[in-house]
Amino acid sequence: MISTTDTAIIGAGPYGLSISAHLSDIGVPHQVLGEPMFAWRNFMPPGMLMRSEAFASDLYAPRAGYRLEDYSRRMHLPYAPIGMRLPLERFIEYGLWFQSQLVGHVRPVEVTELRRQDGCFRLSLSDGSCLIARRAVVALGLKGFEYMPAVLQGLPSPGVVHSGVFGSLSWARGKRIVIVGGGQSALGLAALFNELGAHVRVLIRGDTITWNKDPDVGRSLISRMLSPEGGLAQGWYPYVLSEFPYLFRAAGQRLRRRIAETSFGPSGAWWLRDRVVGKVELSMNTSVEHVSVHKSGVVLQVTGGDGPATVTGDHVVAATGFRVDVAKHAFLSPEIIQALSLVDGWPELSGHFESAVPGLYITGPAAAMSFGPALRFVYGAKYAAPCIARHIRLRHAAEGGSRAFQPQGAPQVLAEGGADAQLHPPPAFQGVKSPAE
Structure with missing residues (x-):
């Protein structure tokens, strides 16, 4: 079975779900491929606490009401932006709630191959089906990049x-x-x-x-001005890296590498x-x-x-960390890997997260050498999701929208359920069980 869509998002973690929420809000048909919060549910130990502060552990929607604070209030759970020990289980449940509210069109499949075809992308899926998309967004985490001495x-x-x-x-x-x-x-x-x-x-x-220093809760206004709280850490240097990833990208490749290698070490x-x-x-x-x-x-x-x-x-x-090498993504065809022109495994990205392969966007930790260390954390989705969505919307509009897209040999349907199915959130949240239940 072959279906088509404007944009395929590979990965249903914090980045993929945040990008989907933004694309839905602006009316761009798309599909999210992957099990929601899969790596967090399956490759993180129960009982773990999140390293980032609670305010830096949000998924990002285009409108208010979907932050971790909102979820905690709705579930009658304690919340503090700084100084709270945030359990992994709470973060997972929050991510699944976010998905249930804003991202109803998730297909729990793996992408077995991504290749170019007639100016589009052809995605072979683990359920035996095929998806053709104008654009593809690789929104994966660190899985597969484990570094072993x-x-x-x-x-x-x-x-x-x-x-x-x-x-x-x-x-x-x-x-x-x-x-x-x-x-x-x-x-x-x-x-x-x-x-x-x-x-x-x-x-x-x-x-x-x-x-890391104990959080300084209840600081004065002067203290916050002298040393603002960024998503990565406290202080002006981490604040700039957290809030202005485009400034990091504007630096030369040598300086970016030096910052990436010397900042926020073990x-x-x-x-x-x-x-x-x-x-x-x-x-x-x-x-x-x-x-x-x-x-x-x-x-x-x-x-x-x-x-x-x-x-x-x-x-x-x-516990020796990770080293990004996009070529390790086995689903990427050799032609795409070659066209990416990777530098030590890192893709060079445009200001919109677009790679050297037109229409292929890469975000999450694999974008950290282009946009800075914030992209190694959930916090980076705050910048990446709206940035990618805006660029895709402009491309989508310039190409005539959904009806103009009909690749050769594809059926006369935009995607499973049709275009309208991509634009409406699922029914209201009725409760999300933890992965252990």
């Missing part, structure tokens, strides 16, 4: 696993867990594993851990310190030289301030 590569799972592939951690009770890394992911997992009853040791390359959230320090074994100045997996467990040869040592565990978790 050479010393840990090629080792069998579950002996050695990356921190980006976890769901439930219940399997770790009573186990010996060795975590390699010193940032938020490493420290957050260390706290959760320890609280589940695992024996945890964290191997950190540096000589210290950078802890650190731990303010609410983690008391859950880690004094409760988990932390080994500083430690480098992993060799790892082997045996039936009895995993053996690591490490060097540190006290010289060579052997560390053993049942599992090793590589």
